[in-house]
């Protein structure tokens with residue numbers, strides 16, 4: 001399964017770059033082999049490979065396939081930059097599960113220092129991880145991974161979402177579950193119950209742009225300060241609990257994302 005917006009022509013696709021290399025050298029593709037290709041926007045097709053060339057693969061479209069693996073809700077994960085390679089884990093696993101956007105940010109207790117020189121290389125690496133994870137999960141689109149935001153910029157972004165939740169381990173009132181249900185009931189996506197027992201309810205939208213946008217904000221290893229929670233609430237975020245146990249920052253992101261997609265009827 002390969003994704004690129006640039007490959008599609010009328011009746012054929014031209015696979016280039018690292019993906020062509022992977023097909024030719026690693027998968028040893030030969031004429032007649034079939035693979036699935038997506039433009040990451042709205043086209044997906046089963047294609048038959050012509051005789052592979054040195055550094056590109058041209059393939060004929062055998063059949064256009066319906067694209068229906070994207071969640072009906074759009075989840076943006078804002079992750080306070082974690083130590084080591086945990087951001088990579090969040091991006092890889094979050095892409096498999098179904099996140100749409102990864103937004104690293106810096107908050108009061110973020111330990112990692114931003115290094116302007118290394119930043120673009122790091123973002124490139126994160127985007128590559130998202131692409132590979134999207135391909136392995138047969139996602140129809142590759143989530144975006146954005147340049148780290150300041151705390152102030154993150155709070156401005158919260159205003160663009162239909163609902164914004166800041167995960168706070170000291171919160172003992174608002175559970176994410178209730179917040180999700182409330183947001184979904186007001187959302188642009190419509191919940192429709194399927195007739196069969198045991199089949200989860202599905203959400204239906206009028207198209208990708210109509211999907212409800214949900215922002216999930218996760219703090220660093222040292223958590224958020226009370227002032228940060230107050231500032232986030234003043235900016236329209238709701239402080240929510242993910243349960244009584246303290247989760248590691250990278251675990252919290254995955255748990256929050258899974259809860260949202262589960263409540264949206266996306267998990268099976």
Ligand code: SAM
Pocket residue numbers: 166167168169170217218219220221222223224240241242243244245246247248249250252
């Ligand atoms: N010290 C651990 C670590 O190194 O990752 C745990 C840090 S926990 C304070 C990190 C972030 O995860 C918090 O800022 C919060 O956003 C989220 N989090 C963890 N457990 C949570 C819970 N039970 N409810 C809500 N948010 C939680």
